[in-house]
Amino acid sequence: MKPVERPLELFFAEPAVRPGAEPDFSGLDLPAAGSLRRPPVDSPAEEMRDMAFGLIRLLDDDGQAVGPWADTLDLDDAARMSGLRHMMTLRAYDARMLLAQRQQKTSFYMQHLGEEAISCAFHLALRSGDMNFPTYRQAGLLIASGYPMATMMCQVYGNDGDPVRGRQLPVFYSSKSHGFFSISGNLGTQYVQAVGWAMGSALSGDDKIAAAWIGDGSTAESDFHAALVFASGYRVPVVLNIVNNQWAISTFQGLARGGAGTFAARGLGFGIPALRVDGNDYLAVVAAARWASERARRSLGPTLIEYVTYRVAGHSTSDDPSAYRPSGESACWPLGDPLMRLKQHLIARGLWSEDRHVQAEAEIMGEVQAAQKEAEQIGTLHSGRRPSPAEMFNDVYAEMPPHLRRQRQLAGY
Amino acid sequence: MKPVERPLELFFAEPAVRPGAEPDFSGLDLPAAGSLRRPPVDSPAEEMRDMAFGLIRLLDDDGQAVGPWADTLDLDDAARMSGLRHMMTLRAYDARMLLAQRQQKTSFYMQHLGEEAISCAFHLALRSGDMNFPTYRQAGLLIASGYPMATMMCQVYGNDGDPVRGRQLPVFYSSKSHGFFSISGNLGTQYVQAVGWAMGSALSGDDKIAAAWIGDGSTAESDFHAALVFASGYRVPVVLNIVNNQWAISTFQGLARGGAGTFAARGLGFGIPALRVDGNDYLAVVAAARWASERARRSLGPTLIEYVTYRVAGHSTSDDPSAYRPSGESACWPLGDPLMRLKQHLIARGLWSEDRHVQAEAEIMGEVQAAQKEAEQIGTLHSGRRPSPAEMFNDVYAEMPPHLRRQRQLAGY
Amino acid sequence: MMSMPRCLRICGGNDSLRGTDAMPATTMIDAIRDALDVALTDDPTVTVFGQDVGYFGGVFRCTAGLQKKHGIDRCFDTPISELGIVGVAIGMAAYGRKPVVEIQFADYMYPAYDQIVSEAARLRYRTAGEFTCPIVIRMPTGGGIFGAQTHSQSPEALFTHVTGLKVVMPSNPIDAKGLLLSAIDDPDPVIFLEPKRLYNGPFDGHHDRPVSPWRTHPMGEAPLGRYLVPLGQAAIRRKGAALTVLAYGTMVHVALAAVEETAIDAEVIDLRTLLPLDLETIVASVRKTGRCVVVHEATLTSGFGAELAALVQAECFWHLHAPVERVAGWDTPYPHTNEWDYFPGPARVAAACRRVLEVQ
Amino acid sequence: MMSMPRCLRICGGNDSLRGTDAMPATTMIDAIRDALDVALTDDPTVTVFGQDVGYFGGVFRCTAGLQKKHGIDRCFDTPISELGIVGVAIGMAAYGRKPVVEIQFADYMYPAYDQIVSEAARLRYRTAGEFTCPIVIRMPTGGGIFGAQTHSQSPEALFTHVTGLKVVMPSNPIDAKGLLLSAIDDPDPVIFLEPKRLYNGPFDGHHDRPVSPWRTHPMGEAPLGRYLVPLGQAAIRRKGAALTVLAYGTMVHVALAAVEETAIDAEVIDLRTLLPLDLETIVASVRKTGRCVVVHEATLTSGFGAELAALVQAECFWHLHAPVERVAGWDTPYPHTNEWDYFPGPARVAAACRRVLEVQ
Numbered sequence A, B: 001m002k003p004v005e006r007p008l009e010l011f012f013a014e015p016a017v018r019p020g021a022e023p024d025f026s027g028l029d030l031p032a033a034g035s036l037r038r039p040p041v042d043s044p045a046e047e048m049r050d051m052a053f054g055l056i057r058l059l060d061d062d063g064q065a066v067g068p069w070a071d072t073l074d075l076d077d078a079a080r081m082s083g084l085r086h087m088m089t090l091r092a093y094d095a096r097m098l099l100a101q102r103q104q105k106t107s108f109y110m111q112h113l114g115e116e117a118i119s120c121a122f123h124l125a126l127r128s129g130d131m132n133f134p135t136y137r138q139a140g141l142l143i144a145s146g147y148p149m150a151t152m153m154c155q156v157y158g159n160d161g162d163p164v165r166g167r168q169l170p171v172f173y174s175s176k177s178h179g180f181f182s183i184s185g186n187l188g189t190q191y192v193q194a195v196g197w198a199m200g201s202a203l204s205g206d207d208k209i210a211a212a213w214i215g216d217g218s219t220a221e222s223d224f225h226a227a228l229v230f231a232s233g234y235r236v237p238v239v240l241n242i243v244n245n246q247w248a249i250s251t252f253q254g255l256a257r258g259g260a261g262t263f264a265a266r267g268l269g270f271g272i273p274a275l276r277v278d279g280n281d282y283l284a285v286v287a288a289a290r291w292a293s294e295r296a297r298r299s300l301g302p303t304l305i306e307y308v309t310y311r312v313a314g315h316s317t318s319d320d321p322s323a324y325r326p327s328g329e330s331a332c333w334p335l336g337d338p339l340m341r342l343k344q345h346l347i348a349r350g351l352w353s354e355d356r357h358v359q360a361e362a363e364i365m366g367e368v369q370a371a372q373k374e375a376e377q378i379g380t381l382h383s384g385r386r387p388s389p390a391e392m393f394n395d396v397y398a399e400m401p402p403h404l405r406r407q408r409q410l411a412g413y
Numbered sequence C, D: 001m002m003s004m005p006r007c008l009r010i011c012g013g014n015d016s017l018r019g020t021d022a023m024p025a026t027t028m029i030d031a032i033r034d035a036l037d038v039a040l041t042d043d044p045t046v047t048v049f050g051q052d053v054g055y056f057g058g059v060f061r062c063t064a065g066l067q068k069k070h071g072i073d074r075c076f077d078t079p080i081s082e083l084g085i086v087g088v089a090i091g092m093a094a095y096g097r098k099p100v101v102e103i104q105f106a107d108y109m110y111p112a113y114d115q116i117v118s119e120a121a122r123l124r125y126r127t128a129g130e131f132t133c134p135i136v137i138r139m140p141t142g143g144g145i146f147g148a149q150t151h152s153q154s155p156e157a158l159f160t161h162v163t164g165l166k167v168v169m170p171s172n173p174i175d176a177k178g179l180l181l182s183a184i185d186d187p188d189p190v191i192f193l194e195p196k197r198l199y200n201g202p203f204d205g206h207h208d209r210p211v212s213p214w215r216t217h218p219m220g221e222a223p224l225g226r227y228l229v230p231l232g233q234a235a236i237r238r239k240g241a242a243l244t245v246l247a248y249g250t251m252v253h254v255a256l257a258a259v260e261e262t263a264i265d266a267e268v269i270d271l272r273t274l275l276p277l278d279l280e281t282i283v284a285s286v287r288k289t290g291r292c293v294v295v296h297e298a299t300l301t302s303g304f305g306a307e308l309a310a311l312v313q314a315e316c317f318w319h320l321h322a323p324v325e326r327v328a329g330w331d332t333p334y335p336h337t338n339e340w341d342y343f344p345g346p347a348r349v350a351a352a353c354r355r356v357l358e359v360q
């Protein structure tokens, strides 16, 4: 064989900065709020390519909602105010549960810090009976839909009040009535299931749609591909959400994204219309999610949405992000804090004030603590009432087969 | 829950026509030969979008090679003539092996009829040491590289001359020296392996590139996605080929493609440059493949190529396509017969004639029959010398572990 | 939602039931298609899909005609993504439908394995029954058709280790139809393995003899209409006193042939359902005979035969006169040319039976 | 291509070897990292990759510092695609490199299962040795860390049924390093299962007692430099005459605790390699003791214990005084809250030992 002529090289994608260096988001191109057009929902995918590379933003630096998406947004003041309340509640809930984990009341916790707008706002695009297939970072869907917070806490504690009987990792909630499909620990699997659920609805002559959720890093999984293949092939009434929070544990989003400019661009290879949205702009999320759900309801097919946001906290309570990214990075995140941005909007609109905000914070914290008390009266992971070990053997099958009955006996139940 | 307002609908993609109806390819948009531009190999993917939707064609209706791709094609007359010879050889080989299967000399066979140009021409983009990761429909790579045909036949017969010892299904060849990776029965798996092989080459400071192969239908498999994620992420020196022969057994290509206009478009979601090529135009395949391999050799990253062609024969000898597509469809295929098109070009160029063609056909058939005789002297599937059953136990591991030795003894060896 | 038609139940001991008035199914393929047809007719939520199953009717023809009869929304083609087929089925089942999907060959189920193991099998458990997954995954299984390593596998042990699944393998048309209808009615995910070498006739491993048709077999004609063969019940195919042979699928016929040819008075049990297992029938037999041979086509090590041997030695320890023997595929991939040297045919089963009987 | 450094070999019976001059590894994590470091240093074709293994050094820190020391092209992060990780590794191995990849948790290996079973395990066979696949797939395994159903699984039986693979599970730092180096040297694909509950100390199942460090354990300090513990050899961890306990990984420590606490004179065998299995050592022991208990954390049905029980009853039939007992995880998914009711701890192992001894 001939000697090597020109040795080949690989490219190893690395984030702009690592610990020790100054945070740098200059690579993130941020179009002004209101600058991106709003195409009709029935436009062909090929004619909406720009939407996958732009950024839908409604809230400008002064808290004003501007541009074509804002102009068509049908959201009354009460809804905007409860949006803020939901996000504040989620943040307070996270803070208390994080503390509870530190106090060893449970084994594990995952926060939403910085990403609250996405799941809280998305809820407004759904109707009763629709189904989300979430990851572990969309508890805002439950909170916005009024799911009892004490029950969420019982799940986190795995106590006897936990609807899933202490079987799942903390934060792996499940609620059919609140349109929240069971969370899987296996990244990505739910994405294609959402497509199947929506196909089931359509095949049954129903009008319920599904929403699939996935993180930036998890788009690399096989299920993501299968979901897009089926959703595109049968024009399935599903909204395919990608939460790009810049990080997948220690791995920055650029690795999974590869040479594509955005994650939204993934949809274009399938002829699936794709939107890229400022994920820290509550109103932008509502507007984009409604656009996509309208497409689904009119049987126009799936929509892919990338929400650009930032995971402020560690991946989970098992993670220390200071090992792989500059500690001040979240403070420099150019899309700001979703709570502060909506708060500013409400103030600009004359609906809110700093005082009312402080008051609301206290109120909410009171509610959260009350719920926590309620949950802890039942128990925490290591104390109080927990599901009976006999229950370990239930629900493996609808009816317990003989070999499991034998094992339950052997276990002493 | 509210009554259903607007029942949802799914879309079930169906081919334009089914058995009983007139073949119809009016949906296939065919740009004129020479009409598509030839961008520099180092253009950014985003600036070559058009290449994924056009069609690279060099040979016009008169057999002239025209346009920018033809003008830059460095292929001498001898190479053009041996191109024809390779395709004719592959077709003759297929015909004999099909017959051999009908005569029960083997269990199974898969033809290339109508797709000969792709693998025969692609060979010209590779150098010694490069590696293909083929499917079962790229035997042209072996033929064009001078692999002994009698050995191919021994594999088809699974006789004692079969390099893979009767272990694999017929047509599952393997040859390291000829840059032909072992064929897997599991569709798609080889696609991501090709990416890994090319990464291995680059990590070793080598200059060998890899070529991955997949069918239109198999792009739906997970491995396709993983391959694109890794190839894009590390800018891997690999050429990612999709052979769109319109059918995946009974399923037409529109189902796997979904809402995307072309399979080449899949690359765009990853920022991978993509070409769409007339797969029945030998010269177009050479030109496009070389463009892509140059990108790889210059460490510019992967290229996705869709070859548009038509599977004239059944999927395999187990298949009867008349059950799912109009019988006359192949005759109406607008891209014609790749052999006839290159033959016409050679004639137009004054290199060939009808007489020489007839003579060459006879010559080639003679060679194929001689090879067949040689192979059959060793044996066919059910007669002659076959690999010893004792060999069944070899090569499971480099060294036979005790439990396999015991089993071999029990088997009587 | 589901109408309750007359239900004819076929139980372990009562397997001689034959066809009725019109045109009973006389191959395993027909029996399977018939079961799907009945299910599609009776239950509007049943949905059949998979590669090539729609217009074409499946590469083994098990779904031929169903799309035409029931409509494209009840029986349709899918892209080539086993992951997608099963993942979509799980979501559809969670919605409330009953997907019955086909994996074209069992050898191609691996891309769907994560969805099967991590999702379908555990959905009921992890939601305490709030979401369930009543899907049926059909897949042609086993060798004997010169399909080599990727068209011959028997992966049942990869499912029996997965709690939450049920695993079924019929050995004849009557069972195939009745078990498939039970599987479709079942509230949990069922892996339905179809021994492809039995599709067109009972096959006893004598590959060099002419193929015999199902028509002439006592279990060959599946009656018309709906009937159920319950999951979790084995069938005794031959009563005997000297030895118990445990088998399923194709190997039931191989075992019966081996037993006939050696004139050994063996009891041959067709497990039919591997998970949950009819341990009672097995134990009763082995306690009676004192000897046991386990037969399967899958590779030996960690095959389902290991579980059977482990259970039998534990439950029948004091009754066993000889160690439990396993006859299985060799621990190699399934070869092409040497298929019949690989296949655990009647000679190997007979030899094992003799060895077990020789032990005093 | 590969330099042949001095090679210190640790065999079955000679496991008391301890640290040398500088800083021997004193956790299982350090031992594994050390093995990778040695391999990266000695063999320029070794390439380490997986999710979060590069810059960050792995969620369990097994690759911490390796990227910095050996360069990003020797140790790098991958996208979250287990299929991609293994598929790429196979291609890279076929090219001629030695990929050592990490699956972040064994529970997440399923997306890669097709590539492992259909490709890695069969490449040598289907090419008659022309292409080979010397890859090592590391994965943290087992429970005991409140990881619930998706961070606790022990899928070894899903690999032992796959011919063409080797399957290894160490129980201590010395073995972990020596076995990992053997696995990397091996010409065939090796599944390397790391009991994550042992990463930071020997764990005997008494979850309510303080964690003890590896430092104080006789197998706790992996010596510096290169040494090999050969694949396919079990180690006798405790000599005994009354009973043989077969265990691997975490369960070795649980078994030892159970035996100490009951003062049963059991022989405890640490299998170390499950495939190929050191049947000789097992059979010699059971023929001596006449009784056998098999312990694993994986679910019971079709677990690797079934294969062990099947082999032992076949090979030691005339020596067995009692049926082989299996102690295993219950046949349910691994629960979160009730983790310690699920885990087959010393009490359950002790009870089984007593039951087996009671049989006269």
Ligand SMILES: Cc1ncc(C[n+]2csc(CCOP(=O)(O)OP(=O)(O)O)c2C)c(N)n1
Binding pocket: A135, A137, A185, A186, A187, A214, A215, A216, A217, A218, A219, A243, A245, A247, A248, A249, A311, A315, D051, D080, D104, D108, D111
């Ligand atoms: C199949 C699978 N592989 C790996 C993991 C381990 N894991 C859990 S979360 C995570 C990162 C996910 O990142 P991303 O998708 O961006 O979601 P985010 O955490 O940022 O919301 C990884 C690798 C897993 N849970 N499942």
Ligand SMILES: Cc1ncc(C[n+]2csc(CCOP(=O)(O)OP(=O)(O)O)c2C)c(N)n1
Binding pocket: B135, B137, B185, B186, B187, B214, B215, B216, B217, B218, B219, B243, B245, B247, B248, B249, B311, B315, C051, C080, C104, C108, C111
């Ligand atoms: C994983 C897997 N699933 C299914 C099959 C069965 N199968 C073999 S070929 C084929 C169709 C492939 O179509 P395409 O990719 O278009 O290639 P073509 O045959 O047209 O060249 C199918 C479904 C398989 N071999 N592997």
Ligand SMILES: [Mg+2]
Binding pocket: A215, A216, A217, A243, A244, A245, A246, A247, A248, A249, A311
């Ligand atoms: Mg993320």
Ligand SMILES: [Mg+2]
Binding pocket: B215, B216, B217, B243, B244, B245, B246, B247, B248, B249, B311
């Ligand atoms: Mg095709």
